Amino acid sequence: MAYAGSTVHIACAFSIIELVSVLYKNYLRYPDGDPFNKNRDYFILSKGHGVMAQYACLRELEWLSDDDFLNYFSDGSDLSGLSDARTPGIEVTSGSLGHGFSIGVGLAMGAKLNKTNQKTYVIVGDGEINEGPIWEGALFASQHELENFMVIVDENGFQAMGKTEDILNLGSIQSKFESFGFEAITIDGHDEIAIDNAISGLWKINNNKPKALIAKTIKGKGVSFMENNNSWHYSRLTQENYEQGMQENYEQEALSIDESSK
Amino acid sequence: MRDTFSNSLVSLAKKDPKVLLLTGDHGATVFDNFRRECPSQYINAGIAEQNMVGLAAGLARSGFIPIVYGLSSFIPIRVVEQIKLDVAHEQLPVIFIGDGAGFVYSHLGISHQSMEDIACTRSIPNLSVFSPADRFELLHCFMSAYQEKLPVYLRLGKADRGDIHESPLEIKLGQLIQVRMAKKSKYSFIATGSMVTTAINVAEKLNIDINVWSAPYIKPIDSLMVQKICCKSQAIVVFEEHSRYGGLGSLVAEIASSSYPTKILQIAVNDCFSNKCGTYEYLLREHGLDFASVYKKINSFLSDL
Numbered sequence: 001m002a003y004a005g006s007t008v009h010i011a012c013a014f015s016i017i018e019l020v021s022v023l024y025k026n027y028l029r030y031p032d033g034d035p036f037n038k039n040r041d042y043f044i045l046s047k048g049h050g051v052m053a054q055y056a057c058l059r060e061l062e063w064l065s066d067d068d069f070l071n072y073f074s075d076g077s078d079l080s081g082l083s084d085a086r087t088p089g090i091e092v093t094s095g096s097l098g099h100g101f102s103i104g105v106g107l108a109m110g111a112k113l114n115k116t117n118q119k120t121y122v123i124v125g126d127g128e129i130n131e132g133p134i135w136e137g138a139l140f141a142s143q144h145e146l147e148n149f150m151v152i153v154d155e156n157g158f159q160a161m162g163k164t165e166d167i168l169n170l171g172s173i174q175s176k177f178e179s180f181g182f183e184a185i186t187i188d189g190h191d192e193i194a195i196d197n198a199i200s201g202l203w204k205i206n207n208n209k210p211k212a213l214i215a216k217t218i219k220g221k222g223v224s225f226m227e228n229n230n231s232w233h234y235s236r237l238t239q240e241n242y243e244q245g246m247q248e249n250y251e252q253e254a255l256s257i258d259e260s261s262k
Numbered sequence: 263m264r265d266t267f268s269n270s271l272v273s274l275a276k277k278d279p280k281v282l283l284l285t286g287d288h289g290a291t292v293f294d295n296f297r298r299e300c301p302s303q304y305i306n307a308g309i310a311e312q313n314m315v316g317l318a319a320g321l322a323r324s325g326f327i328p329i330v331y332g333l334s335s336f337i338p339i340r341v342v343e344q345i346k347l348d349v350a351h352e353q354l355p356v357i358f359i360g361d362g363a364g365f366v367y368s369h370l371g372i373s374h375q376s377m378e379d380i381a382c383t384r385s386i387p388n389l390s391v392f393s394p395a396d397r398f399e400l401l402h403c404f405m406s407a408y409q410e411k412l413p414v415y416l417r418l419g420k421a422d423r424g425d426i427h428e429s430p431l432e433i434k435l436g437q438l439i440q441v442r443m444a445k446k447s448k449y450s451f452i453a454t455g456s457m458v459t460t461a462i463n464v465a466e467k468l469n470i471d472i473n474v475w476s477a478p479y480i481k482p483i484d485s486l487m488v489q490k491i492c493c494k495s496q497a498i499v500v501f502e503e504h505s506r507y508g509g510l511g512s513l514v515a516e517i518a519s520s521s522y523p524t525k526i527l528q529i530a531v532n533d534c535f536s537n538k539c540g541t542y543e544y545l546l547r548e549h550g551l552d553f554a555s556v557y558k559k560i561n562s563f564l565s566d567l
Contacts, residue, residue, distance in 0.1 A: 038325075085352055091323075093347050102313040103348055106320015114324060133344075136310030140317065143308075 001052055003242040005073030007081055011220035011232035013052040015156040015189070016123060019215055020045075022195045023121055024057045035063055035089040041118055042107045044091045046100025047125035047154060048083035054090065055079060063088040098131025100124070101151065105137045108149035108210075119203075123152045127159025130168050135180065138210075142181030145208040150199070151177070153212065154189065156219040158230045177212035189215025223248060263421035266397035267359075268292050270404050271329065275300040278327065281408075284318055285331045286311045288361070293331075311336050315344035315356075322354035327408065333367070334360030334376040338415055342382050345413070350388040355411040357404075363393075363419040364456060364503035365536070365545040375545075377531045381508025383415040384481050391480040393417040393502075393510075395458035398427040399439075399478040406435045419503055420456035420542065426476060436484040438491075444471035449564065450491050452477055453501035454510045457529065457551070461501045464557050468564070477510055485517050492522035497567055499527045499560055503551060506530035527563045529556050 002010045023043055031037045045054050058064045064079070064087070071077045079087060082095030092103050104122035111118040124134065141149050153173050157164055164170055177184040183205050187194045195215070202211040219233075220226025223245045237245070272295050275281045283296055284305045297304050307314035311332060318328035330337055337360050338345050349356045360379055367374035383391045392403040392414060400418070407414035426441055433439060441458065442451075442465050451474040453461035458476045465472040475491065477483065492498065498518070500511040511528035518524045531549050538548060546552040550559070 092319075093351050096343060096347055098312070099316055099344065099348055102316020102344075103320040103323070105313070106317040106322075107324055108320070109317065110321045110324025110326060113321075113326070133310070133312040133316065136308070136313035137316065140307060140310065140313055 001055065001069045001072050003237045004070055005081075006236045007052070007073060008234045008236060009049040009081065010052070010235075010237065011226050011229070012047065012050045012125070014221045014223065014226065015217040015219045016047075016050050016053050016154050016215075017056075017221065018190050018192050019123060019152055019154065019195060019217075020053045020057055022192050022199070024061070026196055027119070027121070027199060033061070035061075039116060039118060042091055042104065042120040044094075044100040044104045044107075044120070044122045045083055046092070046094055046104070046122050047097065047128050048094025048100070049081070050123070050125070050154070051081070051083040051090075051094075054083065058087070058089045061089065097125070097128040098133045101134045102137040104151075105141045105146060105149060108141065108146040109144060111148055112144075112146060118148065120149050121152060122150070123154060125159070126153055126155040126157065126164050126170060126173065127167075129153065129170065129173070130159070138177065138180040138182065141210040146210045147206070147208045150202060150211040150213060151182070153177075153214045154217050155214055156217040158219045158228075158233070160233050162230065174212070174214045177214070181209060182212040183207060183209040184212035184214060186214040186216060189217035190221055222252070263394075263397045263400055263418075264292060266400055267404070267418070268295055270401055272296050272299050274404075274408060275303045279303070280325060281327045281329065282321060283329050283331065284314055286314050286336060288332055288336075311341050312344055315341045316348050318356045319344075319348035319352065319354055322349070322356050323352070327355050327357070327411070329357045329359060331359045331361065333374060334363040334379045334417060335374050338379055338383050339376055342386075345383070345389065345415075346386050350386050350413045353388050353412060356413050357407045358413075358415045359418060360415060361418045363417045365542055365549070366420055368536075368542045368545040369539055371539065372535045375536060377503075377505040378508070379415070379417060380480055380502075380504050380510070381512075384508060384513070388413055390414045390482060391417070392478060393419070393454045393480050394478045395453075395455050395476050396424070396426040398425065398429065398431050399476065402431045402433065403478055410435070417455065423456055423459045426458050426462070434484070436479045436482045438475040438477045438479075438484065438487055440473060441476050442472065442474035444473050447471040447473045447494075448496040449473070449498070450475065450495040451499045451501065452488075452491065452510065452514055454478065454480065456503050457501035460529075460551075460553060460556055461499070463553060464560055467557060468561065470564075480510060480513065483513065488514060488517045489521040492518040492524045495524055497525040497527070497564065499529060499563070501529040501556070504530060506532060525567065527560065529559065
């Protein structure tokens, strides 16, 4: 898809693949398989530049088609480089950072007022939490005891122009959210079992607190030349590095099939 | 006008439990009644306007009708991007109330004065912009906003300038209302909000045949009606307590230029911030929007025609 569209932000999508995948596989409930169902859980990708990771899941759910992928970025196509709420399965129009968190807080508050058991998940980037409204929303979620709200921080340590610690050092993200009244935990964001345990563990805690899952991730995870190489925030795939990346992918897949058959 | 606002909020919220009032820690006594009568529908979102608008978008998506209140310097100006992306793009039923528009907070300085709110909101797709002049217009605007179930910015300016109309309005959304009738008039005045009273007073003092219109609906506006006014007028004066860029004056000029080009005088705020502190009347004088300055300007405009 990224190759077909010659798009940027590939590395930003790779850091959240496992997080998004576990959410879709094990948590997000869409009654009747309908992305518009009124009783669905809400999943907001507030770091909308990682949207290709979500598109991949929406393709698996058949809410997007092969054509959408092959024609990515072609004139008159539907999918843009940053998430747009007109796409089935996407809740908010993101790209301008720091919006999705507050909308998620509103959805969680709505579910609470409506007395439904819907849950709201918001993925934010660590760079994104430079934005002030994130912390306004965190205060609100905690004040109103939105225990049905979970923020997942993709802590890959980078933002567009460099390392997060060199730009606006965040320190301990977990303790920041804890001090804002969240129940928080930090895990390896590429370990699907750890992610699964952390999410189910957080939901089991009944203390009226909103939840924060801090996922330590690697920007560009899964492709040797992209991992922790921040130029892949904006680089585009050439035929050569596309083929190299795909080859690595096949090898890893073969390896994991080998291991699981042992 | 403020009582009407306060009372209509309460009666609407009592009738429709999905109506929620969100405030960014503003409103003081306006909401005393609301807090007493509908406490579960009142949310003080704190001094955090950006989050408040996102929150409203989320609540609207889960079936509520949020009414988001703030001073017009903050709602909409501080949160234009949240209104654009989180609410207008999704066509969510959120009503934004921007109070104290214009020079109402004259003593507090430029942070609390807003001359650019109509210009900023008018250019956002899907967002309607209403600017009532008295309690009857306010009620009409407010009920239209509620019934339309679409994003609306409702601008509240100086609220104590008295009634323009005598009874509840029977107009359609977008229509202008004729508030002074002249038989063989070559000139028309179109005004919005606090400046409607000034427009009527100037017309009276000039003592010539002038039609005066009030425009509570800035967007959508009945452009056919505006075209008819342009067609029948040799000159038009447009009044607003707002920047001369992008407000009602610009809007009338846009319509006139593509249908019946007419000479238009804009009575509006020039491209400048307030210089000094003082009363509301003092600042109107500083910006040339007080009765005497306006009268002088129009008198010379009409006599030069």
